[in-house]
Amino acid sequence: xxxxxxxxxxxxxxxxxxxxxxxxxxxxxxxxxxxxxxxxxxxxxxxxxxxxxxxxxxxxxxxxxxxxxxxxxxxxxxxxxxxxxxxxxxxxxxxxxxxxxxxxxxxxxxxxxxxxxxxxxxxxxxxxxxxxxxxxxxxxxxxxxxxxxxxxxxxxxxxxxxxxxxxxxxxxxxxxxxxxxxxxxxxxxxxxxxxxxxxxxxxxxxxxxxxxxxxxxxxxxxxxxxxxxxxxxxxxxxxxxxxxxxxxxxxxxxxxxxxxxxxxxxxxxxxxxxxxxxxxxxxxxxxxxx
Amino acid sequence: xxxxxxxxxxxxxxxxxxxxxxxxxxxxxxxxxxxxxxxxxxxxxxxxxxxxxxxxxxxxxxxxxxxxxxxxxxxxxxxxxxxxxxxxxxxxxxxxxxxxxxxxxxxxxxxxxxxxxxxxxxxxxxxxxxxxxxxxxxxxxxxxxxxxxxxxxxxxxxxxxxxxxxxxxxxxxxxxxxxxxxxxxxxxxxxxxxxxxxxxxxxxxxxxxxxxxxxxxxxxxxxxxxxxxxxxxxxxxxxxxxxxxxxxxxxxxxxxxxxxxxxxxxxxxxxxxxxxxxxxxxxxxxxxxxxxxxxxxxxxxxxxxxxxxxxxxxxxxxxxxxxxxxxxxxxxxxxxxxxxxxxxxxxxxxxxxxxxxxxxxxxxxxxxxxxxxxxxxxxxxxxxxxxxxxxxxxxxxxxxx
Numbered sequence: 001x002x003x004x005x006x007x008x009x010x011x012x013x014x015x016x017x018x019x020x021x022x023x024x025x026x027x028x029x030x031x032x033x034x035x036x037x038x039x040x041x042x043x044x045x046x047x048x049x050x051x052x053x054x055x056x057x058x059x060x061x062x063x064x065x066x067x068x069x070x071x072x073x074x075x076x077x078x079x080x081x082x083x084x085x086x087x088x089x090x091x092x093x094x095x096x097x098x099x100x101x102x103x104x105x106x107x108x109x110x111x112x113x114x115x116x117x118x119x120x121x122x123x124x125x126x127x128x129x130x131x132x133x134x135x136x137x138x139x140x141x142x143x144x145x146x147x148x149x150x151x152x153x154x155x156x157x158x159x160x161x162x163x164x165x166x167x168x169x170x171x172x173x174x175x176x177x178x179x180x181x182x183x184x185x186x187x188x189x190x191x192x193x194x195x196x197x198x199x200x201x202x203x204x205x206x207x208x209x210x211x212x213x214x215x216x217x218x219x220x221x222x223x224x225x226x227x228x229x230x231x232x233x234x235x236x237x238x239x240x241x242x243x244x245x246x247x248x249x250x251x252x253x254x255x256x257x258x259x260x261x262x263x264x265x266x267x268x269x270x271x272x273x274x275x276x277x278x279x280x281x282x283x284x285x286x287x288x289x290x
Numbered sequence: 291x292x293x294x295x296x297x298x299x300x301x302x303x304x305x306x307x308x309x310x311x312x313x314x315x316x317x318x319x320x321x322x323x324x325x326x327x328x329x330x331x332x333x334x335x336x337x338x339x340x341x342x343x344x345x346x347x348x349x350x351x352x353x354x355x356x357x358x359x360x361x362x363x364x365x366x367x368x369x370x371x372x373x374x375x376x377x378x379x380x381x382x383x384x385x386x387x388x389x390x391x392x393x394x395x396x397x398x399x400x401x402x403x404x405x406x407x408x409x410x411x412x413x414x415x416x417x418x419x420x421x422x423x424x425x426x427x428x429x430x431x432x433x434x435x436x437x438x439x440x441x442x443x444x445x446x447x448x449x450x451x452x453x454x455x456x457x458x459x460x461x462x463x464x465x466x467x468x469x470x471x472x473x474x475x476x477x478x479x480x481x482x483x484x485x486x487x488x489x490x491x492x493x494x495x496x497x498x499x500x501x502x503x504x505x506x507x508x509x510x511x512x513x514x515x516x517x518x519x520x521x522x523x524x525x526x527x528x529x530x531x532x533x534x535x536x537x538x539x540x541x542x543x544x545x546x547x548x549x550x551x552x553x554x555x556x557x558x559x560x561x562x563x564x565x566x567x568x569x570x571x572x573x574x575x576x577x578x579x580x581x582x583x584x585x586x587x588x589x590x591x592x593x594x595x596x597x598x599x600x601x602x603x604x605x606x607x608x609x610x611x612x613x614x615x616x617x618x619x620x621x622x623x624x625x626x627x628x629x630x631x632x633x634x635x636x637x638x639x640x641x642x643x644x645x646x647x648x649x650x651x652x653x654x655x656x657x658x659x660x661x662x663x664x665x666x667x668x669x670x671x672x673x674x675x676x677x678x679x680x681x682x683x684x685x686x687x688x689x690x691x
Contacts, residue, residue: 003504006504007501007504010500010501010504011497014496014497014500018494115324119328120323120324120325120326120328121326121328121329121332121518122326122492122518122521124521124525124553132528132529133528133529133531134529134530134531141531143496143529143530143531144529145529146496146529214525215494216491216492216493216494216522217326217492217518217521217522219325219326219518221325221326221491225491257497260497260498261497261498261500261501262501264484264485264486264497264498264501265485268487
């Protein structure tokens with residue numbers, strides 16, 4: 001293979017794997033923000049909680065990695081309902097500032113709790129043999145874990161797309177994002193819809209948190225460290241849009257990887273450059289409503 | 291009133307006339323206890339505590355009072371704040387710790403002004419010791435490992451070409467510069483040098499390593515601030531199958547800290563590093579050190595090169611307290627007493643060079659192997675005795691000023 005093709009394949013593969021992580025973790029944030037206009041800065045904390053549940057299950061209880069991911073997603077998804085019903089619901093009609101204060105406060109509490117329970121030292125997770133090392137995909141070898149990440153991402157995209165575009169609930173969500181008052185007046189219970197999407201979104205964030213351990217390690221600062229990235233994905237994609245979140249994750253993932261690969265001197269500059277460029281042209285993001 | 295006056299004089303007489311007045315030496319310890327690099331701080335802190343526990347009697351009747359503060363992230367700002375507070379509010383007489391070079395660099399003007407000795411237990415950017423006459427270093431300069439690694443990599447590891455990858459802050463640049471100097475002098479060719487982001491968080495190393503893998507140099511020299519970064523390097527290197535692809539992993543010992551080594555798995559086997567310490571180094575002091583460590587912290591806790599330097603740091607401070615009979619109020623006298631100090635520790639015999647206040651120590655080329663007991667360990671490939679900081683010997687760049 002010529003050199004430029006090797007480079008292109010390397011960048012696309014790593015960028016795709018990174019994009020899948022971004023998509024899985026951010027999609028819930030995008031939909032809930034689009035639905036309720038609620039600024040949930042504790043989203044990263046839900047992702048972190050998922051990560052620590054995976055660490056506890058695999059390290060302490062000896063559960064396999066993949067079952068742990070599923071359990072973490074379900075547990076965090078269920079727990080998020082308690083937060084939504086108990087705390088978030090009270091601030092739906094409040095100003096952005098009050099919502100930001102509540103949720104960033106939750107994020108800091110989550111950081112302190114994680115530090116208390118697990119200590120500040122980054123955790124790693126034991127992987128099954130089939131996720132370690134590299135795998136031959138016909139024309140060259142790729143790291144198995146990233147191949148797994150891409151495969152999982154594709155499956156989730158298909159499932160989410162089907163749920164969003166082809167089911168009754170999906171249609172209701174889309175209707176509520178488009179025009180909430182209209183949706184309510186035709187009898188859609190937006191409150192309950194929101195609880196459901198919030199739970200699914202938080203569960204997916206937890207899944208993303210679990211998947212991220214192998215990529216970045218997991219420490220209490222995770223709750224805010226990657227929050228900026230999730231918010232960027234949401235902003236670039238457009239609030240409440242599945243397609244937009246996916247496109248934003250792909251663009252940012254591939255550009256970030258390409259930047260690091262080709263121009264490592266510039267560091268993480270490219271993500272921000274792309275964000276600025278996109279928002280200059282489309283202030284509401286790729287698929288946001290202007 | 292009169293009675294009390296007499297009492298006071300009697301007390302004074304007793305104090306002056308006593309064989310040795312018991313002093314309490316205040317030592318300020320600045321180490322990272324929070325954030326992604328907290329384990330680096332704990333590795334040194336445990337060594338400090340262990341030394342103080344086992345050797346408190348050596349300085350009797352004097353005592354030490356240790357005040358610990360969080361060094362914070364590797365940017366220097368928080369370290370400067372807490373260390374300045376230690377000097378001005380807590381009136382510490384000696385500052386020690388300092389994992390990160392930016393901390394030591396930021397603090398150098400403060401210790402110069404305050405005339406408080408700063409005994410560095412890790413921060414390894416070569417020119418740090420030139421920044422203040424009150425700095426002494428017990429750990430290493432980046433050049434201790436990286437410079438000899440250049441020649442060793444070329445002649446013994448078989449690296450004709452090498453790509454460099456480093457965490458983008460002063461010691462990273464220093465380490466790669468040192469390696470490059472030694473490597474090119476030996477005849478090797480550096481293909482590229484890739485900065486890999488800030489030390490504050492552990493990046494995903496894959497894009498950087500993938501680029502090196504695609505470029506196919508013989509060897510990849512990596513500098514990272516040890517700890518969690520080292521685990522990340524081993525993970526990415528293993529995942530990408532780089533060893534199979536013919537790219538050898540080399541670097542300073544920061545790549546294989548003993549307390550992380552067992553978690554690295556097969557990916558680490560074959561890594562060749564240059565360094566001053568490993569748990570497997572064969573000397574009596576190291577065996578005793580490891581035994582004491584396991585007794586204090588459990589069998590699954592390992593000391594590493596930072597712990598070994600921490601141990602020697604406290605050793606040097608204790609010897610200085612003894613030498614000055616507890617009178618450490620004059621920073622100049624403390625630093626003068628440390629110049630030329632020599633002691634035996636887990637790393638063998640170490641000396642503080644009287645002219646540079648930097649350490650002189652043995653350097654070992656080591657390869658990671660699977661030992662017969664199934665654990666990972668190192669095999670010593672070669673040893674150079676009494677190595678000085680080559681950057682200051684050659685007076686290169688800021689080391690010459």
